[in-house]
Amino acid sequence: MDSALVVHLMKSPDTFGGHPLAGLLASCWDFIKLLRDCDLQHVYxxxxxxxxxxxxxxxxxxxxxxxxxxxxxxxxxxxxxxxxxxxxxxxxxxx
Structure with missing residues (x-):
């Protein structure tokens, strides 16, 4: 999966539902919420x-x-x- 797509998905947690990696994405999102300041960006x-x-x-x-x-x-x-x-x-x- 392209990292730009991952960043897009992570910035839209309401779209996880039907994705095959929904469980992994949700776990990542839960971890990110524990961080004080986190900004997801695609970097080539x-x-x-x-x-x-x-x-x-x-x-x-x-x-x-x-x-x-x-x-x-x-x-x-x-x-x-x-x-x-x-x-x-x-x-x-x-x-």
């Missing part, structure tokens, strides 16, 4: 190397919740790139 992967790296690395992790106390070694370079503003391009096929 080119602007967030760390999120892209974590998403790709998640395929090598066990199913379930994975909590990191610090940035995993395999994602440190992506964090540094984000902090210093390294830009990157990404090939997007046009259909």
């Amino acid at each position: 992967r080119e602007q967030n190397c760390l999120a892209d790296c974590l998403a790709n690395g998640s395929y090598n992790l066990d199913l379930g919740v994975c909590w990191f106390d610090s940035v995993p070694l395999w994602a440190e370079a992506a964090l540094v790139n984000d902090r210093i503003g390294v830009s990157r391009s990404r090939f997007v096929p046009v259909v």
